[in-house]
Amino acid sequence: DAGVTQSPTHLIKTRGQQVTLRCSPKSGHDTVSWYQQALGQGPQFIFQYYEEEERQRGNFPDRFSGHQFPNYSSELNVNALLLGDSALYLCASSFLQGAYTDNEQFFGPGTRLTVL
Amino acid sequence: AQTVTQSQPEMSVQEAETVTLSCTYDTSESDYYLFWYKQPPSRQMILVIRQEAYKQQNATENRFSVNFQKAAKSFSLKISDSQLGDAAMYFCAYRSPTLDGNKLVFGAGTILRVKS
Numbered sequence: 203d204a205g206v207t208q209s210p211t212h213l214i215k216t217r218g219q220q221v222t223l224r225c226s227p228k229s230g231h232d233t234v235s236w237y238q239q240a241l242g243q244g245p246q247f248i249f250q251y252y253e254e255e256e257r258q259r260g261n262f263p264d265r266f267s268g269h270q271f272p273n274y275s276s277e278l279n280v281n282a283l284l285l286g287d288s289a290l291y292l293c294a295s296s297f298l299q300g301a302y303t304d305n306e307q308f309f310g311p312g313t314r315l316t317v318l
Numbered sequence: 319a320q321t322v323t324q325s326q327p328e329m330s331v332q333e334a335e336t337v338t339l340s341c342t343y344d345t346s347e348s349d350y351y352l353f354w355y356k357q358p359p360s361r362q363m364i365l366v367i368r369q370e371a372y373k374q375q376n377a378t379e380n381r382f383s384v385n386f387q388k389a390a391k392s393f394s395l396k397i398s399d400s401q402l403g404d405a406a407m408y409f410c411a412y413r414s415p416t417l418d419g420n421k422l423v424f425g426a427g428t429i430l431r432v433k434s
Contacts, residue, residue, distance in 0.1 A: 233420070242427075243426055245409075247422065250421060258421060260421070306365065308365075309355075311360070
C-alpha cells in the first residue's frame with residue numbers, strides 16, 4: 203500500500219516565478235492538507251481540500267492556491283514567489299470520517315522549495 | 319485559536335537512558351486530540367503517539383509514553399531506553415475534533431540528540 207507521495211523532491215525557483223507542487227494521498231483517503239515548514243520551525247497549516255473544494259484555510263495570502271482532482275490528488279500553487287516562501291512543503295492525507303472521530307493525518311516526505 | 323508551545327529547543331540523552339520532552343497548549347475546547355510527531359533528517363513526519371483528551375489514561379506505545387495533564391494543559395513525551403534511532407526533531411501537535419478544526423497546530427519542535 204503506497205503511502206502519501208509528493209513531487210518533486212526539490213525545487214529551485216527565482217523571485218516572482220510561479221510553482222506547482224503535487225501530492226497523491228494514501229489509498230482510501232479523500233482529504234488532503236498542505237503545510238509549510240520553514241527551516242527550524244514547526245509546520246504551519248496552509249489549507250485543506252475535500253470533495254475538490256477548499257474546506258478551510260490558514261493565515262496565508264491568496265498567492266497560495268490549490269486544487270483537488272476527482273482521484274483525490276492535489277496541487278499547491280504559489281504565485282509571485284518571495285524569498286520567504288523558501289520552505290519544506292508537506293502534504294498530509296486523511297479519511298474524513300466525520301466530526302469527533304480520529305481522522306489521522308499521514309504525511310508525505312515533502313517538497314523542499316528554494317527561492318533565490 | 320489554539321496554540322502549542324515547546325519550550326525546549328534542544329535536548330540530549332545518553333543511549334539507554336530516559337528523556338522527557340515538554341509541551342503545553344492553550345485551548346478553550348474540552349475535547350481534542352494531542353499528538354507527538356517525529357521528524358528525522360529524512361523529513362518524513364512520523365506519528366509517535368496520540369492522546370484523546372476525554373481519556374484520562376495516559377497513552378503508551380512501547381518505549382514512548384505521555385504524561386497528559388488536562389487541567390494544566392500539559393502533554394509531555396517520555397522516551398525510555400533511548401536508542402540512536404530516536405534522534406530527530408519532535409513536534410507536539412493539537413487537533414480539534416470538529417470538522418472545521420480538522421487541521422494540526424504544531425509547536426516549534428525540540429531537537430533530540432542521542433549520545434552513544
